[in-house]
Amino acid sequence: MDENPPAPPMRRRPGWLAPSGLIALTLVPMAAGSSRLVQLGTGAEVTAENARFFDSPVPVIAHIIGSTVFLLLGALQFAPSLRRRRWHRLAGRVVAPAGLVSAASGLWMAVAYDLPANSGPALMLIRIVLAPAMAAAIVVAFLAIRRGDVRVHSAWMTRAYAIGLGAGTQVLTIMPWVLLVGEPDEFAYTALMALGWAINLAVAEVVIRRRVRIGMFGPRRRPRSVATPPPTPSSTDAAHLS
Template identity: 75%
Template sequence: MTTTTARPRVARRRTECLVPGGLIALSLVPIVAGSARLTQLTTGATVTAENARFFDSPIPVVAHIIGSSVFLVLGALQFAPSLRRRRWHRIAGRVVAPAGLVSALSALWMTVFYDIPSAVTGPGLPAIRLLLGTAMAGAIVFAFVAIRRGDVRTHSAWMTRAYAIGLGAGTQVLVFLPYTLLAGTPAPLTYTALMTAGWVINLVVAEVLIRRRARAGRRRSGAPRAATGARLS
């Protein structure tokens, strides 16, 4: 009996680890890149046209790297159902939300004030970054307001959307890699399209997840009523 019961529990735990583990693995791409950037700034690397903006104004990029890293790692763990049912979820959320705001607001600052070389941008990309950075910050604020009034479902939906935007850098690598291997360095317009595709993919997956949660919630809330009706009849 004990062995039979333990096996499903172990299987559930392994399944629960798949989503957070996958998200953390995807997060490693921007985290490693950010760590390399921090190393450049702290060790006095050679200043080039591509990195001069970071040396001229290092505080925004440092805030962005730290905020994004914390948001992505702790945020990934928030997707584990067992942790969502524990006090840890609430405590971690008090760190995740501010870290996400730091990530989004610093990204907006860099988009507006950094002199970004044409080699690392494309036409229309700054406007898309401004739109999505604002959307990410807004989603976190909406999530905070929702949880303050006890609306867990709305809170979860908006934080999922914010996380999808924040994880864009990880997905963009997966989008760029096959294109670069097959066609070489993308043209400016293609660069913008590939960058945008990374965010779009994440947001589509987020909306699918949100709707699945909503359907599951409706089924759970409907089950007791159905059972009560059956007893009364």
């Protein structure tokens, strides 16, 4: 009798668990964005809270559409069943531009709109830093995949997605405060918003390092070199062959 029976096979995590969780995080921001588009489209009553959007609707419309496409299609890019197929490459051609639109319009809103009641210069500064950082991450990821570096491409797109998903996680950081304490003041609101982005970026780094540790992408590709012709046989070699 074999004293060392084979180990049971490792249980694989469901491939759609991560994409489903990411999509769930986007539901509240998408609902809020859809409501904002309806208000702008139907000419809802202008209030102190939404006046800035009616005065300059282009950046908020671009941000809602760009962010929705980026977050929904981006979540599907994490599905293993789609990552190795042609769909992943085709969807990426939509995800990357949508992410750039989201980042650019987010920066536009940060510098052009009046600050809401519970926001302040500190939160505006965070947004001014993160929006270009998100765009830069997408550009780095694009350049990496152009040279065939899948590992670097995946890492930087994950970081860009973490920044873009900030609104989803911020629901989880702000709502408990509202329920337990009440409406946050400027300092608390800024801290809770920053915490949402910090959580996302921390999780992104854990995911990136785990992929490297398990060798998800295999060994790094070496740069292609120009092929050299085989050496010409010398006279001595010819003599041996004759």
